[in-house]
Amino acid sequence: MSILAWLLLGLVAGFIASRLVNRTGGGVLLDIVLGVVGALFGGWLFNQFGNAGVSGFNLYSLLVATIGAVVILALYHLIFSRRAA
Template sequence: MSILAWLVVGLIAGFLASKVINKTGSGIVVDIVLGVVGALVGGFVFNSLGHSAPTGINLYSIFVAFVGAVIVLVVYHLIFRRRAL
């Protein structure tokens, strides 16, 4: 994917994941970073399951990035809660 596609997919997926997990958006930069990292994590998970990785700006790529971003947020919150205790 091009850099612009990564940014657009990352923004959409990161925002949606933030809304689902945190109940609010995290800001444009954090949402983009979350979505791009989520696309990498989601691509790895989906490749492991035998599906294709994100390929451009389409619903499948947004879904893969969203799933990855949710995984990243859940793991982050699990680690953060353990440190706080």
């Protein structure tokens, strides 16, 4: 996939994950970063369980990236909410 496709997939996955985890977007840049990191993590995680990871710009890859982004976003909130307290 091209870098533009990764960014677009990351933006969409990050936005969906942000809405699922905390009901509000975290900003475009944070959504992209967490989405791309989530796509990488989701692809790695799915490969560990014997499934295909992110394979292109399709619905399955969006699902994998969103699941990874939800995990990354939940960890992000877990780490940074403790620092604020």
